[in-house]
Amino acid sequence: MDVTEMLESxxxxxxxxxxxxxxxxxxxxxxxxxxxxxxxALSLLEELGNRQPLPLTFWERLAEAAEQLGLERSAAWCHWRCSEIRNGMIRADLTLRPVAEARRKTPISGHGVLRPMWDIGNPSPTGGASVSIAGLWVEDMPVLEPGGRATVRLVPLTPAHWTHIEAGQRINMHEDRTVAGTAVVLEIHLPTTAMLTRGH
Incomplete structure (x- = not known):
């Protein structure tokens, strides 16, 4: 398929x-x-895709077209949306710890590169806190500075770990044992397969 065919599709x-x-x-x-x-055309299709849920094939076609056009940012976003459809997505209001209080001294990439650990209240088999991994996309910003605040989108590596999450819940982000930031959950959109495991 060439670019025109992918975008038409x-x-x-x-x-x-x-x-x-x-x-x-x-x-x-x-x-x-x-x-x-x-x-x-690609940019407009992305915008239309952000207005209402569209099937995985839609975002896969856009990702392929963006790659062929050499549009790295668009390709990354379209691949990210594919991940959201497969694994679900949690939107949250994240505040990073300032430089003086955290190990991180540099900004984090906003475009889905970072996959930090999250303390979302799941106990470990030994009774301590357990962490779950989720990719991080910062909305409307290329990077998030230490001490900064932004709306973020999280894609869980294991959606079943996140079925108990509720809007308004506070969750902590970790890159090591220390807390790197705190987020307040705004929305939860988990895939049906994860919803089926709720309570198990």
Missing amino acids: ASLLVPEEVATENDISVRDVWDYLAHDEWQI
């Missing part, structure tokens, strides 16, 4: 009634595709 998965805040719909995407404006 993705656009067919978007309901015609879905529109961006600027009232741009999939019809506008088709106009851009007809004029080989692939990058604009």
Whole structure:
């Protein structure tokens, strides 16, 4: 598949009634595709995909197209959205500890590179605290500085560990034994398979 075919294939998965805040719909995407404006079409499809849940195939096609166009940031975001569909996503308000109180002295990448550990209240077999790994994407910011605060998206490595999480819950982020930051859960969207394991 070439870029045009991938973007056309993705656009067919978007309901015609879905529109961006600027009232741009999939019809506008088709106009851009007809004029080989692939990058604009890709950007608009990403925006439409952020308006309502779309199938995994949609994001896979966009990721492939972004890679062929050499758009690393778009490709990373589309692959991230694929991970969210497979493993679920938790949105949270994260505040990192300041430099004076934490081991980290440098900003964290906002684009899904970091996979820190989270204390989400699960006990370990020995009775102590257990941690669960989740990837981290910072919304609307390329990096998050120590002491900074931002809305983040977490993709659990093991969704079944997160089924007890509730909005308003505070969870701690760890990169080692010390607390690197604290987050307040805003939304939980776990896949059906994880929901089936709730309480087990």
